[in-house]
Amino acid sequence: xxxxxxxxxxxxxxxxxxxxxxxxxxxxxxxxxxxxxxxxxxxxxxxxxxxxxxxxxxxxxxxxxxxxxxxxxxxxxxxxxxxxxxxxxxxxxxxxxxxxxxxxxxxxxxxxxxxxxxxxxxxxxxxxxxxxxxxxxxxxxxxxxxxxxxxxxxxxxxxxxxxxxxxxxxxxxxxxxxxxxxxxxxxxxxxxxxxxxxxxxxxxxxxxxxxxxxxxxxxxxxxxxxxxxxxxxxxxxxxxxxxxxxxxxxxxxxxxxxxxxxxxxxxxxxxxxxxxxxxxxxxxxxxxxxxxxxxxxxxxxxxxxxxxxxxxxxxxxxxxxxxxxxxxxxxxxxxxxxxxxxxxxxxxxxxxxxxxxxxxxxxxxxxxxxxxxxxxxxxxxxxxxxxxxxxxxxxxxxxxxxxxxxxxxxxxxxxxxxxxxxxxxxxxxxxxxxxxxxxxxxxxxxxxxxxxxxxxxxxxxxxxxxxxxxxxxxxxxxxxxxxxxxxxxxxxxxxxxxxxxxxxxxxxxxxxxxxxxxxxx
Amino acid sequence: xxxxxxxxxxxxxxxxxxxxxxxxxxxxxxxxxxxxxxxxxxxxxxxxxxxxxxxxxxxxxxxxxxxxxxxxxxxxxxxxxxxxxxxxxxxxxxxxxxxxxxxxxxxxxxxxxxxxxxxxxxxxxxxxxxxxxxxxxxxxxxxxxxxxxxxxxxxxxxxxxxxxxxxxxxxxxxxxxxxxxxxxxxxxxxxxxxxxxxxxxxxxxxxxxxxxxxxxxxxxxxxxxxxxxxxxxxxxxxxxxxxxxxxxxxxxxx
Numbered sequence: 001x002x003x004x005x006x007x008x009x010x011x012x013x014x015x016x017x018x019x020x021x022x023x024x025x026x027x028x029x030x031x032x033x034x035x036x037x038x039x040x041x042x043x044x045x046x047x048x049x050x051x052x053x054x055x056x057x058x059x060x061x062x063x064x065x066x067x068x069x070x071x072x073x074x075x076x077x078x079x080x081x082x083x084x085x086x087x088x089x090x091x092x093x094x095x096x097x098x099x100x101x102x103x104x105x106x107x108x109x110x111x112x113x114x115x116x117x118x119x120x121x122x123x124x125x126x127x128x129x130x131x132x133x134x135x136x137x138x139x140x141x142x143x144x145x146x147x148x149x150x151x152x153x154x155x156x157x158x159x160x161x162x163x164x165x166x167x168x169x170x171x172x173x174x175x176x177x178x179x180x181x182x183x184x185x186x187x188x189x190x191x192x193x194x195x196x197x198x199x200x201x202x203x204x205x206x207x208x209x210x211x212x213x214x215x216x217x218x219x220x221x222x223x224x225x226x227x228x229x230x231x232x233x234x235x236x237x238x239x240x241x242x243x244x245x246x247x248x249x250x251x252x253x254x255x256x257x258x259x260x261x262x263x264x265x266x267x268x269x270x271x272x273x274x275x276x277x278x279x280x281x282x283x284x285x286x287x288x289x290x291x292x293x294x295x296x297x298x299x300x301x302x303x304x305x306x307x308x309x310x311x312x313x314x315x316x317x318x319x320x321x322x323x324x325x326x327x328x329x330x331x332x333x334x335x336x337x338x339x340x341x342x343x344x345x346x347x348x349x350x351x352x353x354x355x356x357x358x359x360x361x362x363x364x365x366x367x368x369x370x371x372x373x374x375x376x377x378x379x380x381x382x383x384x385x386x387x388x389x390x391x392x393x394x395x396x397x398x399x400x401x402x403x404x405x406x407x408x409x410x411x412x413x414x415x416x417x418x419x420x421x422x423x424x425x426x427x428x429x430x431x432x433x434x435x436x437x438x439x440x441x442x443x444x445x446x447x448x449x450x451x452x453x454x455x456x457x458x459x460x461x462x463x464x465x466x467x468x469x470x471x472x473x474x475x476x477x478x479x480x481x482x483x484x485x486x487x488x489x490x491x492x493x494x495x496x497x498x499x500x501x502x503x504x505x506x507x508x509x510x511x512x513x514x515x516x517x518x519x520x521x
Numbered sequence: 522x523x524x525x526x527x528x529x530x531x532x533x534x535x536x537x538x539x540x541x542x543x544x545x546x547x548x549x550x551x552x553x554x555x556x557x558x559x560x561x562x563x564x565x566x567x568x569x570x571x572x573x574x575x576x577x578x579x580x581x582x583x584x585x586x587x588x589x590x591x592x593x594x595x596x597x598x599x600x601x602x603x604x605x606x607x608x609x610x611x612x613x614x615x616x617x618x619x620x621x622x623x624x625x626x627x628x629x630x631x632x633x634x635x636x637x638x639x640x641x642x643x644x645x646x647x648x649x650x651x652x653x654x655x656x657x658x659x660x661x662x663x664x665x666x667x668x669x670x671x672x673x674x675x676x677x678x679x680x681x682x683x684x685x686x687x688x689x690x691x692x693x694x695x696x697x698x699x700x701x702x703x704x705x706x707x708x709x710x711x712x713x714x715x716x717x718x719x720x721x722x723x724x725x726x727x728x729x730x731x732x733x734x735x736x737x738x739x740x741x742x743x744x745x746x747x748x749x750x751x752x753x754x755x756x757x758x759x760x761x762x763x764x765x766x767x768x769x770x771x772x773x774x775x
Contacts, residue, residue: 130609133574134623134671135599148613224613 033108041116073099115157119150273512345468388430440497602672
């Protein structure tokens with residue numbers, strides 16, 4: 001029986017909420033983009049001196065990959081928020097809607113700007129002269145002649161912008177904005193292809209419907225048929241209202257809610273569900289913000305935008321505190337506990353009891369054939385081997401440390417989405433990969449973790465972090481207290497594998513329930 | 522009586538190149554003036570200074586005695602009819618909306634605009650059923666008739682025309698030219714027409730102003746100019762219609 005389909009079913013109940021946010025975000029970005037790009041386009045069409053720089057700037061923005069653009073807005077807004085906090089005593093959320101809105105707005109501007117300029121400058125000069133000759137003011141000429149004549153070209157630009165924006169809005173998931181991208185990112189991570197497909201199809205259908213309605217308006221302006229563009233406009237308004245309606249319930253006042261964060265991999269989803277379940281068991285309302293980027297998650301916690309999440313001691317040690325040394329497991333934990341509290345007010349509530357360390361892994365048969373058991377052995381064979389890493393591994397300090405300590409020089413390096421990394425190992429596209437010690441696939445795929453005699457890889461105890469604003473929150477502390485040292489690495493591996501395996505996989509929420517039953521309480 | 526149009530030492534240069542030397546011209550009410558000359562002579566620039574489409578660098582333009590320098594450009598242009606060389610009908614508007622554009626800008630009520638539009642279609646000899654059409658559906662001659670109707674919609678006393686018949690075939694051209702002269706007389710207009718066709722100027726105008734290199738080089742009745750002029754450039758220009766007329770008589774065997 002295909003339980004991949006089964007685990008998809010509860011997700012469809014989230015569709016209306018995700019669609020609502022997706023529509024709200026895209027519509028707001030497009031409206032804002034229009035509000036800025038249309039007047040700018042009019043000015044640029046009138047003034048050649050403004051035309052070149054504005055088009056060049058919009059074109060430059062377009063060349064920034066949309067995922068990067070979205071990610072760049074987070075630290076920028078965080079800085080602004082801190083400034084605002086200093087100046088007015090109030091910050092704002094740098095996570096979620098705002099960075100997504102700003103990035104998508106910038107993204108939507110180019111086609112609107114370019115088509116407005118093209119449309120306006122393309123109006124027959126004889127007609128423009130006639131408009132002046134019959135005594136129109138500049139404003140009348142714009143509204144009565146130039147804009148109506150340029151309208152079909154401008155509308156074509158708006159259609160392009162709409163399709164781009166709706167597509168790119170799926171990328172707002174990693175900065176913490178709920179969207180149809182939640183399906184795609186989670187599905188990609190857990191290899192639930194039906195889920196990925198759900199996200200893609202939903203976003204594609206949305207884009208198609210909006211494009212057709214805008215097309216109706218475009219034809220209406222072209223033929224000056226009020227019924228046609230009226231129908232298109234009405235369709236958009238009704239569609240927007242219906243799609244966004246579920247958000248109204250979210251806006252109603254509710255008891256204080258907790259926000260549990262998760263980075264973008266299965267273990268994080270499971271642990272987030274585990275924490276959320278325990279909070280909900282105490283009667284709290286919980287929102288989950290999943291698929292956060294690694295660096296985004298800690299900053300979001302420090303800023304109080306999420307209340308709790310799980311991170312790993314080595315990651316915090318190197319990336320947050322910027323430490324390059326490795327004083328040992330206990331010292332790292334103790335150092336983190338005092339330093340994070342002192343620096344950001346973040347509470348290291350408890351280590352969960354297992355490590356999810358970076359480790360280099362190989363297929364057992366391959367390792368035996370090459371006679372490789374430790375990283376030191378590997379160094380001799382490396383020039384003939386291909387190393388596969390997850391998307392961040394090669395830019396992490398751990399890699400630099402291992403590479404330097406053992407003098408590793410590989411034939412080639414390749415980066416993979418973690419899911420595909422294990423596949424690459426199986427198919428021989430990679431000989432060695434960066435694995436995580438708690439990954440269920442290590443046991444399932446019969447991999448060996450290579451020894452680290454020089455201690456180059458730091459410890460990675462999973463630790464529960466709590467936001468400064470929730471440091472003294474009884475309910476949160478009570479709900480999570482029982483997790484202190486309660487999860488064994490075997491239990492975590494098993495839970496991870498139940499989500500990651502190809503057949504018979506379960507949803508993270510289900511895996512969390514199974515894990516809860518195995519806690520060492 | 523005050524002259525309808527007075528140009529007093531009007532000059533214009535574009536990017537340092539002089540297009541109009543200081544030029545002066547006084548046109549009494551009711552006169553039909555043709556501006557002729559080779560290309561680049563400054564005819565169109567001179568015409569456009571009259572309704573402010575071109576702002577002169579120096580000198581003064583007076584309409585019915587009032588200097589235009591202090592007037593609001595759009596308001597001035599709504600009082601003066603203008604027929605464009607390339608017609609310049611608004612392609613997104615119907616024939617009726619094109620004709621009614623100046624009254625619309627002036628804020629006439631819809632009923633007044635509708636009756637004026639119908640009246641103008643009759644005046645320029647167009648069937649009323651073209652009112653709802655787009656200009657793209659009209660022939661070249663019909664389009665320029667709409668252009669003339671649009672220029673006359675708000676009952677101006679002055680009509681400016683920039684090579685209005687240039688793009689038309691000769692039959693259409695003659696018919697339309699005759700109609701324009703008829704309208705000029707019927708509506709007591711003051712008309713200034715730029716043309717490169719000397720024969721047309723001779724046949725239609727009361728007065729011909731010859732321009733060369735931004736200056737007025739001759740200014741007289743068609744009859745006087747046909748009789749001869751001391752300036753060799755003017756003489757050469759007037760030769761053409763004279764010779765044509767002589768050839769025609771010869772062929773007709775008179």
